[in-house]
Amino acid sequence: MKLHPKSLFFLLLVCLSFNVLFSQQKFEKEYRIDQTGVPEKAVEIIKDWNFNKKIKWYAEESQDGKTFEAKVCYQKKNISVEFSENGELIDVEKTVKFRDLSEEIQQKIKSSLSERFRKYRIKKIQIQYTGNQKVIYEALFQTKYKEETGINYELIVKGKKEKSYQNFEILINSKGEIEKELLIKSIDFTNLEF
Amino acid sequence: MKQYISIIFLLFLSLSIFSQSDFNAGLLPKIVLTKELSDKTKWVNSIESRTIIYDEESQFSHSLVDVTTMYSLKTNTNQSLNFGYIVRFKDNDVIHRTFQHYNFVGSLLSAKLGHRFAFEQFYQTQKQTTFRTRYRASLEKPLNGERVDVNEFYLKFGNEYLYAFDEQDLEIRFTPYLGFQATKKDKIEFGLDYRLSNFIENQTENKLWIRTSWYISL
Numbered sequence: 001m002k003l004h005p006k007s008l009f010f011l012l013l014v015c016l017s018f019n020v021l022f023s024q025q026k027f028e029k030e031y032r033i034d035q036t037g038v039p040e041k042a043v044e045i046i047k048d049w050n051f052n053k054k055i056k057w058y059a060e061e062s063q064d065g066k067t068f069e070a071k072v073c074y075q076k077k078n079i080s081v082e083f084s085e086n087g088e089l090i091d092v093e094k095t096v097k098f099r100d101l102s103e104e105i106q107q108k109i110k111s112s113l114s115e116r117f118r119k120y121r122i123k124k125i126q127i128q129y130t131g132n133q134k135v136i137y138e139a140l141f142q143t144k145y146k147e148e149t150g151i152n153y154e155l156i157v158k159g160k161k162e163k164s165y166q167n168f169e170i171l172i173n174s175k176g177e178i179e180k181e182l183l184i185k186s187i188d189f190t191n192l193e194f
Numbered sequence: 195m196k197q198y199i200s201i202i203f204l205l206f207l208s209l210s211i212f213s214q215s216d217f218n219a220g221l222l223p224k225i226v227l228t229k230e231l232s233d234k235t236k237w238v239n240s241i242e243s244r245t246i247i248y249d250e251e252s253q254f255s256h257s258l259v260d261v262t263t264m265y266s267l268k269t270n271t272n273q274s275l276n277f278g279y280i281v282r283f284k285d286n287d288v289i290h291r292t293f294q295h296y297n298f299v300g301s302l303l304s305a306k307l308g309h310r311f312a313f314e315q316f317y318q319t320q321k322q323t324t325f326r327t328r329y330r331a332s333l334e335k336p337l338n339g340e341r342v343d344v345n346e347f348y349l350k351f352g353n354e355y356l357y358a359f360d361e362q363d364l365e366i367r368f369t370p371y372l373g374f375q376a377t378k379k380d381k382i383e384f385g386l387d388y389r390l391s392n393f394i395e396n397q398t399e400n401k402l403w404i405r406t407s408w409y410i411s412l
Contacts, residue, residue, distance in 0.1 A: 028343060028344070029343045029344070029345070029346070030339040030340065030341060030343055031338045031339040031343070031346075032338055032339050058339060058340070158271055164233070164234060165270060165271050166271065167271050186233075186268070186271055187299075187301075187306070188228070188411060189272075189297070189299045189306065189308060190226065190228050190236075190238060190409055190411075191226075191334070191350070191373070191381060191383065191407070191409050192297070192299055192306060192308030192310075192332045192334060192350075193266070193274060193276060193295065193297045193299075193308065193310060194226060194238060194240070194264065194276070194295075
């Protein structure tokens with residue numbers, strides 16, 4: 001039987017439909033939302049903090065639950081304020097440049113990363129403030145730090161452990177020690193290549 | 195967003211209708227299967243059919259089928275080298291093509307920008323081998339949020355320049371697509387592929403393809 005190329009194409013199409021229908025997937029979704037969809041408590045905190053800038057609201061859903069995030073550019077720095085599903089403040093992340101950090105912490109971070117990687121490059125760094133609303137406010141707006149102010153550094157690092165480079169999300173504590181390391185699965189960009 | 199899509203569509207339509215030139219239109223469905231071989235390598239296969247539904251000169255429909263196989267080597271976290279082979283079945287002719295791509299994908303705050311540099315060689319019985327070079331920039335942007343999640347739509351705009359050395363002809367392509375990430379392993383794109391060629395000689399050829407591409411990772 002001679003199979004016409006077109007028939008082959010449609011046969012392939014039918015076979016592949018099954019692949020899609022029966023494949024399982026992990027649930028994870030991030031999307032823009034209106035302020036009206038955000039818990040009132042979270043909106044109030046953002047109003048109190050008076051950034052005086054446009055706030056973009058996002059929701060993130062996964063198996064672990066739902067969180068809300070307010071993103072704002074304040075004093076030329078990207079700030080992201082994260083809230084729980086019921087509007088409780090979780091943390092604030094401020095994107096900074098590595099050289100903005102104190103010399104002491106820069107050295108500690110460098111030495112921790114050198115232990116982990118043969119070669120590395122910091123692609124992004126965020127200071128993460130945790131604690132109650134008051135201490136986070138003081139850390140963010142008045143650069144006042146108290147004993148209960150939690151300070152961590154969240155880094156995106158392109159690093160080489162053995163042969164090849166990979167991207168990692170790394171959480172470093174205020175002493176410069178690595179607390180968490182997460183391999184970022186490389187994005188599939190076949191549709192931009194071919 | 196709907197407005198943007200309508201404007202782009204009208205723009206392409208008007209370009210095609212008002213230009214004093216040869217105009218063809220057709221359908222261009224494509225299925226791309228990707229199999230990851232290792233962290234750094236993947237094997238990509240695709241089948242693409244092309245059906246002309248409107249041809250100003252000959253007014254008849256004919257079709258061709260391209261079958262591609264490609265080996266892709268990741269040279270960095272955002273760069274790759276691809277080596278491939280395409281066989282084209284067109285009427286009674288069979289055209290063989292080999293190609294080499296270099297890809298670079300940059301991540302912006304809420305978009306991805308891909309650059310592709312390509313070099314192609316065409317082989318056909320009783321004809322001389324011909325060469326073509328091409329560059330394409332593609333921008334992918336989610337319609338909601340900062341990244342494309344499962345069950346979300348995205349826009350993809352492409353602009354490509356192709357130069358055929360033997361014909362000394364420059365072809366330009368504009369490709370606005372609407373994409374949908376159906377599952378973690380597959381996405382589908384619908385859109386237009388508008389091709390403008392021969393305009394250096396002032397005998398511009400316009401081709402408007404309606405494209406559907408289905409990208410599947412196995």
